[in-house]
Amino acid sequence: MIQHIETFLLDVPTIRPHKLSVATMNTQTLVLVRIRCADGIVGWGEATTIGGLNYGEESPESIKVNIDTHIAPLLIGMDASQPAKAMAKIRKIIQGNRFAKCALETALLDAQARRLNVPLSELLGGRVRDTLPVAWTLASGDTAKDIAEAEHMLDIRRHRIFKLKIGLRSVEDDVAHVLAIKRALGERASVRVDVNQAWSESEAVRGIAKLEDGGIDLIEQPVKAYNTAALARLKHRFDVAIMADEALHGPCDAMALAHHDAADVFAVKITQSGGLMPALEVATVARLSGVGLYGGTMLEGGIGTAATAHVCSTFADLAWDTELFGPLLLTQEVLREPLVYRDFELQVPTGPGLGVEIDTDKLRSLQRK
Numbered sequence: 079m080i081q082h083i084e085t086f087l088l089d090v091p092t093i094r095p096h097k098l099s100v101a102t103m104n105t106q107t108l109v110l111v112r113i114r115c116a117d118g119i120v121g122w123g124e125a126t127t128i129g130g131l132n133y134g135e136e137s138p139e140s141i142k143v144n145i146d147t148h149i150a151p152l153l154i155g156m157d158a159s160q161p162a163k164a165m166a167k168i169r170k171i172i173q174g175n176r177f178a179k180c181a182l183e184t185a186l187l188d189a190q191a192r193r194l195n196v197p198l199s200e201l202l203g204g205r206v207r208d209t210l211p212v213a214w215t216l217a218s219g220d221t222a223k224d225i226a227e228a229e230h231m232l233d234i235r236r237h238r239i240f241k242l243k244i245g246l247r248s249v250e251d252d253v254a255h256v257l258a259i260k261r262a263l264g265e266r267a268s269v270r271v272d273v274n275q276a277w278s279e280s281e282a283v284r285g286i287a288k289l290e291d292g293g294i295d296l297i298e299q300p301v302k303a304y305n306t307a308a309l310a311r312l313k314h315r316f317d318v319a320i321m322a323d324e325a326l327h328g329p330c331d332a333m334a335l336a337h338h339d340a341a342d343v344f345a346v347k348i349t350q351s352g353g354l355m356p357a358l359e360v361a362t363v364a365r366l367s368g369v370g371l372y373g374g375t376m377l378e379g380g381i382g383t384a385a386t387a388h389v390c391s392t393f394a395d396l397a398w399d400t401e402l403f404g405p406l407l408l409t410q411e412v413l414r415e416p417l418v419y420r421d422f423e424l425q426v427p428t429g430p431g432l433g434v435e436i437d438t439d440k441l442r443s444l445q446r447k
């Protein structure tokens with residue numbers, strides 16, 4: 079039986095300012111959920127988002143209050159060994175609140191997989207891979223610093239895929255910044271950009287033409303999330319791959335984007351999809367419509383990152399890799415044993431459930447008072 083549901087806000091400083099077109103992050107607020115079951119089993123989930131309300135329409139505080147006040151009471155007393163039934167109830171009664179739903183589904187599946195003594199991936203159909211290539215985001219705002227950071231990541235064999243956050247400066251300045259980094263790294267790395275919706279369609283045409291010429295591999299969400307028609311026109315105009323990120327809030331968006339042939343790649347995010355099972359549905363739509371997959375992040379800590387890793391481990395084709403580096407951007411670790419990054423890849427945890435344990439002392443020390 080589901081006995082108790084708690085939510086926690088943890089404010090964790092980042093290792094350096096992380097500059098996106100919508101926000102500069104100096105701190106990340108982790109939103110964690112703990113579900114205690116009557117049989118003594120505990121499950122964890124995460125609903126972390128980016129930049130308060132700058133990035134999305136759910137804030138850490140709203141996620142917490144909505145779970146505490148409106149969603150958790152619906153689950154208390156339900157059978158903890160039936161996560162699908164519990165989530166069906168929530169999805170029927172609660173509108174929106176994708177991040178909250180994701181955290182609760184993660185915690186329920188973590189608990190159930192622990193109960194069955196299997197890794198969470200095995201409740202999702204089973205893993206086909208144990209490691210995932212991981213991109214790193216260069217977003218210091220300074221070209222020379224970004225190049226030095228990329229060189230360091232190559233040296234220590236942690237990342238050889240780099241995503242550059244652009245869209246804050248003029249198209250010309252951003253293109254010069256990106257191409258300087260690509261020239262410095264050459265064929266040693268895949269260089270990609272994330273515009274986070276900042277460009278108009280005509281700016282996108284100007285920018286993408288130059289980025290494509292300069293050997294950039296992927297253009298993420300160049301235009302506004304709602305502008306499916308513009309995204310489709312860009313996809314058809316250019317050879318370089320165009321990825322949908324903010325345009326993709328779950329399976330229905332995936333269907334619409336596929337129907338309009340609007341993207342070459344989907345960034346699959348468990349939070350934006352509204353949970354692990356809907357994220358699998360997004361991936362299925364992608365597979366059936368010839369769209370490539372990328373494992374995305376909302377810069378979650380170890381819980382959300384492990385959950386996404388379990389989801390991505392079930393994808394037979396993961397053509398565009400992942401960006402599951404969230405915990406590495408934070409100055410503090412909340413897991414007892416950190417996730418393992420080795421030889422440019424994240425090792426998908428193999429223990430029961432998520433395969434990670436929360437350090438409750440750390441949790442208490444970081445928890446917002």
Ligand SMILES: O=C(O)C[C@H]1C=CC(=O)O1
Binds near residue numbers: 215217375377401
């Ligand atoms: O993709 C986003 O828009 C959000 C996030 C993911 C990596 C990163 O640096 O920011």
Ligand SMILES: [Mn+2]
Binds near residue numbers: 274299323324
């Ligand atoms: Mn993005």
